[in-house]
Amino acid sequence: MTTPRPATTLSATEARRIALRAQGFLGAPDRRAGVRGILRHLGAVQLDTISVLARSHELIPYARLGAVGRKTVEAAYWGSGPTGAPTAQQPHAFEYWSHAACILPIEEWPHFAFRRRAYRDRPHWNHDLPDGTYDQVIKQLRAEGPLTATELGGAKRTSEWWDWSGAKVAVERALMHGEVVCVERRGWKRVYDLAERAVPQTLLHDDLDDTECLRRLVRLAGESLGVGTRADIADYHRLKGEQFDAVIADSGLVPVTVEGWDKPAWADPAALETAPRGRHRITLLSPFDSLIWERARTERIFGFTHRLEAYVPKPKRVYGYFAMPLLAGGRLVGRVDPAREGRTLVARQVTLEGPKAVQPAAQALVEAASWVDCTNVRVERVDAPGLREPLTRELSRILG
Secondary structure, three states: OOOOOOOEEEOHHHHHHHHHHHOOOEOOOOOOOHHHHHHHHHOOEEOOOOEOOOEHHHHHHHHHHOOOOHHHHHHHHHOEOOOOOEOOOOOOEEEEEOOOEEEEEHHHHHHHHHHHHHHHOOOOOOOOOOOOHHHHHHHHHHHHOOEEOOOOOOOEOOOOOOOEOHHHHHHHHHHHHOOEEEEEEEOOEEEEEEHHHHOOOOOOOOOOOHHHHHHHHHHHHHHHHOEEEHHHHHHHOOOOHHHHHHHHHHOOOEEEEEOOOOOOEEEOHHHHHOOOOOOEOOEEOOOOOOOOOOHHHHHHHHOOOOOOOOOOOHHHOOOOOOOEEEEEOOEEEEEEEEEEEOOEEEEEEEEEOOHHHHHHHHHHHHHHHHHOOOOEEEEOOEOOHHHHHHHHHHHHHHHO
16 A cells, blocks of 8 residues: 655644544543443444443543433433433444443444444354244234343353353344444343334435545544554454455555654545643543553553453453553653442552642542442552652542
């Protein structure tokens, strides 16, 4: 791939601030647009089964908007009523494979046609599908939907996590093909319905060819990141490098040079028009937040190495099971591994990069505690012993 000579050179600080603004962490958030605005702005919100402080898809809008109600978050994604009960209206989002399993704006349904086609053409599946099961699942959803896999006839054959029932295999295959949509999560179970009911008719098509889909997703990723390398932008929706190469010239993104980056970069032209200004958010981040989900980019932009240790054997963990990076002043200045005991938020392990991180760490802990209806914060371990007393003192001051 031949890259045009960049017309703009960015300092490392400028690139970092552009990235922070693009991800919603610099400047005043658009509170009128709320959670749906955050979803549209980011283009993808990753889902994950782990729930410590809260589930990751709840942490994403919280990190940007503050203490938005958790029921409000679910309603904003799925179009459910104020009590969480589904309404007759169509969802504002759908769940599909993007960076990983992600909540995506419903408007982007047409642009994932390339992936649905690829799944339909896929010759191999990890699970056998009994004859007739696929048609039976579609028939049942048409008559009774929306339904969970359990309601369709069971999610598993045995207690083994991988041993899906025929109904589960069929409905997941239909989900990947685009005939079925996940319209909400209920008790973390997917709730399935037919795409013909759940997706607005104006969007329910696979008319766009692969090039149109890829061009749109590369452009969206560039806008959501502000500035990024080929790997950064392709990884946002898990595109292949050659897919990026095929459309980058017509994507609308512009080549730039970034100080200290050893790879070519592209930026959203709108992000270059005005210098990023405004207030920085102080918050704890989900490890699955799109600001930091790509580890090489996180290290390049913030000089911060982070690894999710939930799947690391406990004796080998360095920072904790679900260590959440601490964002303050536009930098990553520490980590907190949280837990909850009743109405107490427990900081099992706190790692701070110096005394200046004490006050933002205390502020972030108290705000997070309040958000999940905790009235107290207890610190168990601080990696730097000299920072323990200042942190507990600052927590006491804020808590009153």
